[in-house]
Amino acid sequence: MRKYILSFILWLVLLLPVLGQELAKPVGWFSRKSIKLGELVQYTLVHRHESSREVILPDSSFNFSPFELVQKSYFPTYTKAGISTDSAIYTLRTFETDSLQQLALPVYVLDGEDTLQVLANPVSVKLQQLVPQVQEPLVFKSETELVFVEERFNWPNLLLWTVAGVVFLSLIWFIFGQAIKTKYKLYRLRKDHVYFTSRYNSHVDRFVKSGYGQSLEKAVSLWKNYLTKLERSAINSFTTKEIVMFYNDNEEVNTALRLCDRAIYGNMAEADPETGKALHMLRRFAKSRYKHQHDLTRNAKTKR
Incomplete structure (x- = not known):
């Protein structure tokens, strides 16, 4: 009996710490x-x-x-x-x-x-119940009227196309830019020459038919202005001697300008064959200078 009592007391002593550690x-x-x-x-x-x-x-x-x-x-x-x-x-x-x-x-x-x-x-x-009671059967509410939706501009799309356009044009210019500039310069040269030829012939015809001195002056002035633009030099402010020197003492230019100066400053009343010939010489010289500039512009890319 004493043995059982001692065993119970020992078990109780071992259990107490566990009970004291209840979580x-x-x-x-x-x-x-x-x-x-x-x-x-x-x-x-x-x-x-x-x-x-x-x-x-x-x-x-x-x-x-x-x-x-x-x-x-x-x-x-x-x-x-x-x-x-x-x-x-x-x-x-x-x-x-x-x-x-x-x-x-x-x-x-x-x-x-x-x-x-x-x-x-x-x-x-x-x-929280937002729908406290549901009706049976369910009633569906239809809305068939169209609602106006404001159209919005697509800025990102515009920006994308703008950038793409700039890149494309830059690429085109990088590849064909020199050719485009050359074509444009040739177009301007041809247009200016056609305009000069038309007005110059008009003044020459008027002078030949009527001997009108102002037509001769206008023809010579137009010739000088055209060569000024063509040569990119202030030829219209040069004297006859300076113009001849500019073109390396060109005999045709020298003869034509002196004949025209004599007719203008001599107050000729009518056109003489020599003056008409001088005007044709000036026109022929202007055409030769146009062809020279045309060839230089066209061959500029090849020379580079």
Whole structure:
């Protein structure tokens, strides 16, 4: 009998420390008492325990039914006087239609090779019913009127096409720019020469037919202005001697200009054959200078 009493006392002594180490429950609560369907709500879980124990809080793999986990936030363990506090905030939402949604989260305590699960007391949140009563059968409301939608300008598309256009034109200019400039210069040369020839012939015809001195002056002045633009030199401000020197004592230019000067400053009353011949010489010389400039412009790319 004494043997059994001693065995009972020994078992009781070994059990007392275990009973004194009963695990405390975690505490959990919702941030609001009521929510709407799909609305976010926060659930806070706090567990205080001995600092010697290792505790794990639920992570994203845990089933939060009837809620869905949206986000979780853990806080560092805080220890004071041998008591540690672990806490976390879970952002949840629910799409269940039950009027009362309940949740009780556990904590996991590591005890050697075993893991103990300790549940918090269940807490509830009320679901706000936005449609208190559903009419049966359901009545569908139709809206057949068209709604005016303001047209919006597609600025990104415009910017894209503008950049593409600039890149394309830049590429074209890089490849064909020199050829385009040459073509344009040749076009301007031809146009200016046609304009000069037309007006010059008009003045010459008027002078030959009527002997009108001003027509002769206008023809010579037009010739000088045309060569000024063609040669890119101030020929219209040169004297006859300077013009002849500019063209390397060209005999044709020298003869034609002196005959024209004699007719202009001699106040001839009528056109003489020599003056008419001089005007034709000036026209022929202008045409030769046009051809020279035309060839230089056309062959400019090849020379580069």
